[in-house]
Amino acid sequence: MYVYVFKGAERLTGFTATIEGHNLPATHGPWVLVNRLSMSDEDDPRPIVQTRECLDDIEMYGFHLTSGNRRVTDAFDH
Numbered sequence: 001m002y003v004y005v006f007k008g009a010e011r012l013t014g015f016t017a018t019i020e021g022h023n024l025p026a027t028h029g030p031w032v033l034v035n036r037l038s039m040s041d042e043d044d045p046r047p048i049v050q051t052r053e054c055l056d057d058i059e060m061y062g063f064h065l066t067s068g069n070r071r072v073t074d075a076f077d078h
Helices: 052-060
Strands: 002-007 012-016 032-038 063-067
Touching: 002 052, 012 052, 052 063
Parallel strands: none
Antiparallel strands: 002 012, 002 032, 012 063
């Protein structure tokens, strides 16, 4: 699956399956599209994001958020 990577406010990075990024928390935008990654359960770990954690969050919440490469998804309203 393709995962779109966005940069937001306060050093936040958002990952989502929607190219528009409309499901990312609006209060921490504006969100700027910076990359597209191909991700699957079989991928090796990545230096910028834990693949399994990212895909699990996207399935559960619609997005995955990191700050300084650490997961912060739970800190935001869903």
